[in-house]
Amino acid sequence: MIAADDLRFFLEVSRTGKLVAAARGLGVDHTTVGRRITQLEKASGARLFVRAPGGWELTEAGERLAIHAEAVESSLLAAAEELGSTPGRLSGTLRIAAPDGFGAFVLSPGLGNLRARYPDLKLEIVTATRLNLLASKEFDVGISLARPTIRGVVSFELAEYPLGLYASAQYLQRHGPISNVDELHEHSVIGYVDSLLDIPALRFLDTALPGVRPAIQTNNVTGQWMAAVAGLGVAVLPSYIAAPDSRLVHILKESVAIRRKYWLAVPRELQRLARIRAAHQELKELVLAHPYLEATSSTGY
Incomplete structure (x- = not known):
């Protein structure tokens, strides 16, 4: 018979991939976690984890058990929430x-x-x-x-949301209007720090502006927005950030239209x-x- 409490240990190991990390999350020592996993494997009659270079990974049997374990956990969480809250109110x-x-x-x-x-x-x-x-x-x-x-x-x-090229009115006054994408090679472009960017969807410059390399790089869009507002260059910004900002001008609307x-x-x-x-x-x-x-x-x- 599978003990419900053993499923708690099983799920923590499946999510962290490591006994020590699971033990930390459960507030016990790692030997206790290991013992409970062994106990669960005996009760289920199947091997649930394999040791891999990156940590403990679920076997096919472990994957099947995880679905049921999460259903049990979900029911317990829902019951605790319902019993612990005033009817009609969420806390x-x-x-x-x-x-x-x-x-x-x-x-x-x-x-x-x-x-x-x-x-x-x-x-x-x-x-x-x-x-x-x-x-x-x-x-x-x-x-x-x-x-x-x-x-x-x-x-x-x-x-879904649109993005576009934006620059401050002051920047465009100093450097002149931009009429096509090729002219961006002569301007300061603001973008993400390439070496820190691991989200393909944010690699706007590679697809929309091939060959254009940013002169100013930040690791978040808030920094890019502020740099554009300060008149430091041209940035690809979500419309929900840039369009309401009267300090920014949307440029090359027809030729550069990005959606994510x-x-x-x-x-x-x-x-x-x-x-x-x-x-x-x-x-x-x-x-x-x-x-x-x-x-x-x-x-x-």
Whole structure:
């Protein structure tokens, strides 16, 4: 007979890939984790993990068990949430992980309705521009620029958004108008730090402006926006950041039109929780109401 508590150890190892990291998360020593995994393998009659160079990886049997283990965990979490909350009210903490642009310019100023509806719900917004932002699964709801491929995460398209080339009016006054893409070779272009950029969707310059190398590089879009506003050069910026800013001018509208997509991700074991469903609904409404975001046809689970 499989013990439900052993599944907790199993899931932590499957998510961290290491006994020591799992032990730290569970608040026990690594020998205890190892013993519980051995106990579970005996009870299930199957080997659940193999040692690999990168850590402990699930076997085929382990992958099958993980689906059921997450369902058990999801039921327990939903029960605890329901019993621990006042009927009709949501409490606890909701952590949303998002790219820095979406987090700072869309999410942070757009959560007023969620706060008004659920004042007891504490919100955490974690932002970064890196491919592995969601890899640790230390989030309740995640937004990403590429469809997540990590195990145990349910994902759907959330929104599409346009980007364009922007420069300040002062910059264009000093350096003259820009009438075609080739002229950008004579201008200061602002972009991401290439060596730190691991998200293919953000490699705008490689596709839209081939051969143009940035003179100023930052590792986040907020820095690029501020550099463009300060008159330091031309930047590729999301319309939801640049279009409302009267200090910036949209240039080469016809010849440089870029579109990208955001994905919504939820750990499978959390998708039944009321606070996750509330956040999901709020994000969909936020996208529908936003003038520079376009809802996609697949935004629900």
